[in-house]
Amino acid sequence: MPKLKTNRAASKRFRKTAKGFKAYSSGRRHNLGHKDSKRKRHLRSGGSSLVHESDVNRLIQLLPHHK
Numbered sequence: 001m002p003k004l005k006t007n008r009a010a011s012k013r014f015r016k017t018a019k020g021f022k023a024y025s026s027g028r029r030h031n032l033g034h035k036d037s038k039r040k041r042h043l044r045s046g047g048s049s050l051v052h053e054s055d056v057n058r059l060i061q062l063l064p065h066h067k
Contacts, residue, residue, distance in 0.1 A: 007062040014051065014059055016066040021051040021059050 014021045027035075027043050051059060060067070 004064040006065055010059065010062040011066075014063065016063070017050075019050060020053075020056055021063075023049050023051055025049060 012024075014023055016022075025043050028040070032040060
C-alpha cells in the first residue's frame, strides 16, 4: 500500500483546530507596508474563517496526517 501524502497546497492554506479546519486569510503575506491599517485589520482571521462542515471531508482526504 502506498504512503499517504499530504497535499502541500492545502497544508499551506488550512490548519487543524479544535473546532475543525481554519483557512488562512489571503492578502496578509507580503506588501503590507502600503496597505492601510483598516484593510489589514479586516483581513485578520476571526471566527468566520472556519471551513464549512460540507467541505471538511474533502480536507481530511487532502490532509490525512492533520487529524
